[in-house]
Amino acid sequence: MSLLQQRLAAITDTAANLNAQLFELNRLRDRVRKAKRSARRSPSTKPTESKCPACNGTGYPVVMQPVRPGRKIYSAPCTKCGGKGRITNAPN
Ligand SMILES: [Zn+2]
Numbered sequence: 001m002s003l004l005q006q007r008l009a010a011i012t013d014t015a016a017n018l019n020a021q022l023f024e025l026n027r028l029r030d031r032v033r034k035a036k037r038s039a040r041r042s043p044s045t046k047p048t049e050s051k052c053p054a055c056n057g058t059g060y061p062v063v064m065q066p067v068r069p070g071r072k073i074y075s076a077p078c079t080k081c082g083g084k085g086r087i088t089n090a091p092n
Pocket residue numbers: 052053054055056057059060078079080081082083084085086
């Protein structure tokens with residue numbers, strides 16, 4: 001094997017090695033991205049939202065008894081959720 005062939009073999013080896021390292025690096029980067037994404041989705045870090053029980057998620061509770069018969073009733077936004085229909089529970 002000539003010196004030139006030896007050098008070529010060494011360079012090819014290095015290139016293959018670098019390729020493998022690059023592949024591993026990309027794999028790790030993907031894993032970190034996925035971990036970050038699932039951490040964002042995880043209920044332990046994200047405030048949990050639940051349907052408002054007062055208005056059943058509509059944001060406007062049903063008026064059970066009109067104040068005065070014949071009077072037009074304007075539906076007021078739910079006081080519990082502020083008309084959103086969902087209650088956000090702050091994480092402890
Ligand atoms: Zn509500």
